[in-house]
Amino acid sequence: MSSTDTRMKVSVWRGDHEGGEFQIFDVPAQDSQTVLDVVAWIQQNDDPTLSYRFACRVGMCGSCAMMVNGQPRWTCRTHVKKVLKDNCIEIGPLRNLPVIKDLAADMDPFFEKWVKAEGVFHPSKTRNDQIEEIDPASVQRVKADAGIECINCSVCYASCDTVAGNPDFLGPAALNRAWTLYNDSRDAGSRKILDAVSGAGGCHNCHSMGSCAHFCPNGLNPMDAIAGLKRATAAAFFRRRT
Amino acid sequence: MIRPHRTHPLWYAFILHRVSGALLALFLPAHFWVLSMALNEAARLDGFLAWTDMPLVKFAEFGLVFLLAVHFFGGLRLLALELMPWTSRQKTLAAGAVGLSVLVSGTFFLQAV
Ligand code: SF4
Ligand code: SF4
Ligand code: FES
Numbered sequence: 510m511s512s513t514d515t516r517m518k519v520s521v522w523r524g525d526h527e528g529g530e531f532q533i534f535d536v537p538a539q540d541s542q543t544v545l546d547v548v549a550w551i552q553q554n555d556d557p558t559l560s561y562r563f564a565c566r567v568g569m570c571g572s573c574a575m576m577v578n579g580q581p582r583w584t585c586r587t588h589v590k591k592v593l594k595d596n597c598i599e600i601g602p603l604r605n606l607p608v609i610k611d612l613a614a615d616m617d618p619f620f621e622k623w624v625k626a627e628g629v630f631h632p633s634k635t636r637n638d639q640i641e642e643i644d645p646a647s648v649q650r651v652k653a654d655a656g657i658e659c660i661n662c663s664v665c666y667a668s669c670d671t672v673a674g675n676p677d678f679l680g681p682a683a684l685n686r687a688w689t690l691y692n693d694s695r696d697a698g699s700r701k702i703l704d705a706v707s708g709a710g711g712c713h714n715c716h717s718m719g720s721c722a723h724f725c726p727n728g729l730n731p732m733d734a735i736a737g738l739k740r741a742t743a744a745a746f747f748r749r750r751t
Numbered sequence: 752m753i754r755p756h757r758t759h760p761l762w763y764a765f766i767l768h769r770v771s772g773a774l775l776a777l778f779l780p781a782h783f784w785v786l787s788m789a790l791n792e793a794a795r796l797d798g799f800l801a802w803t804d805m806p807l808v809k810f811a812e813f814g815l816v817f818l819l820a821v822h823f824f825g826g827l828r829l830l831a832l833e834l835m836p837w838t839s840r841q842k843t844l845a846a847g848a849v850g851l852s853v854l855v856s857g858t859f860f861l862q863a864v
Contacts, residue, residue, distance in 0.1 A: 579755030604756070668756045717832055719761025732761075736833045 517593065519547055521559065522601035525610050531599065544584035544592065545573050548600060548612065561612035568726065571662035575612050576601040581667035583726040604667040619663045619680070626679045627705040628686035631698030641695055653692035656685045656734050658727045665721035665731050677710035681721035681731030684712050688734035691741060703738075703745050712738040768825035771818045778815065824849075 515538040520531040534551045545563055552559040563573040568586040575584050577592050578599050592598055606614040623629075634641065643650055665681040666672055672680050679687075687706050690696045706712045712735045721731040757766075788796040802808060827849065831842055 581756065670757070716765060717761075717829060718757075718765045720756060720759065723759040723761060724756070730839070732832075733839070737836065739833055740836065 515596075517547070517589070518597045519551065520597070520599040521548070521551060521612070523559075523611050524608065526607050526615075529608075529611075531601075538589070542589045544575070544577055544582065544587045544589060544598065544600065547589060547598065548575075548584065559612070560610040569660060571660035574603055574662045574664050574667065576604055576667065581664040581724050583662055583664060586726065603663055605669065605672045606663065606667070614663075616663060619666055619682070620661070622679045622683040622710075623661075623686055625705065625710075626683035626687040627698055627702045628683050628690065630690065630693075631696050631701065633695055633697035643694065647694075649692050649694055652737070653689050656689040656729055656731070659685060659689075659729055660727060662726065664724050664726055665729075668720035668724040670718060670720065671714055671716055675710065675714055678714045679706065679710050679712075681715075681735065684715075684738060685729060685731040685734040688737050691738070703742050706738050707742040707746075712742065715739075764825065764828065767821055768829065771822040771825065774818055775822055778818075 517536050517538050519534045519536045521534060523529050523532045534555055536547050536550055536555075539546070545566065548559070548561050549563075552561065561573075561575070563585060564570040566573075566585045568583055571583070573583055573585045574581060576582075576599075577584065577587060578594065581603060582592075584600075589598065600612065602608045602612050603614040606616065606619060609615050645651075645654070659682060661682065663682065665685075669678075669681055671678050684706060687702050691699050691702050696702075715732070715735045717732055717736070719732050722729070722733070725731065785796070785799060788799065803812065828846065831837070831845060835842070837845070
């Protein structure tokens, strides 16, 4: 990594769940630098009390998401040159989640909603049964596969205005997971899933604003998944009445 | 100002649909009021219709038709988005086809009148 003499002005949010403010750091610019590199540089060279979260640094674990210039991003795979504006960057904790400290947001509400949306596998077989053969090209499986690569980063959750306005809304990631399981032929919980996602905070709250699909770093489309749930719950409603 | 996490086409489509819907809802009472004149006060209606011939009012009518078109196609977009189990590509193609046919048939219509 070759370093140059140029330096950047980086505003980093400091504080906890009670509030805080942006603090400005002067950080040397380097080639191929990611936003996570910038945060790490500050913590290692300027202020060791800065809190943030990361693990894999290669876009697999989903723990490094933050707001960068007001947009949610996976920081380990966001290049500085993509987001640098007038030599400045603003970095804050993920939106729509309580802040633990500085850049580390509390992910509990996010994961609790996965469980609430029945985003857990409901086995249909025991270990004594034959392993089921799944045709990867079947319509059902293609639908399930479309949403399977979620890394639980909460970028979509932070981008969603419906989450911001309604704390009970299950949110794009949990609903995307529910839709994936609903289409998984090995999952025995489709009825449970539809009940869980059609309640007060369920899929019908979504206004199809598409921020989730726009920002998902893995190119998933939770908005489409939610539309699928809307159709499935509506169809189930009419089936039950007749 | 539009906050950074909202600056993308799908959100603009959403807000256009919302705002046009709200403005049309505000216009509706006036619309019904004028229609009611046709039943009860024919002379006043004629006076009003003369007023609508003024260029500025004509221009405002254009705005109204524009709002209606925006809201109509926004609604079609939403219906397709939520009700059709199509892929994004199929939806883009369908939207393109609708747009094109409206343009072509609209041109024919304008030439005919
Ligand atoms: S499409 Fe729905 S879930 Fe996605 S950001 Fe918009 S309101 Fe939230
Ligand atoms: S759907 Fe995308 S943005 Fe949302 S948690 Fe999963 S990987 Fe992250
Ligand atoms: S650190 Fe694992 S996804 Fe960024």
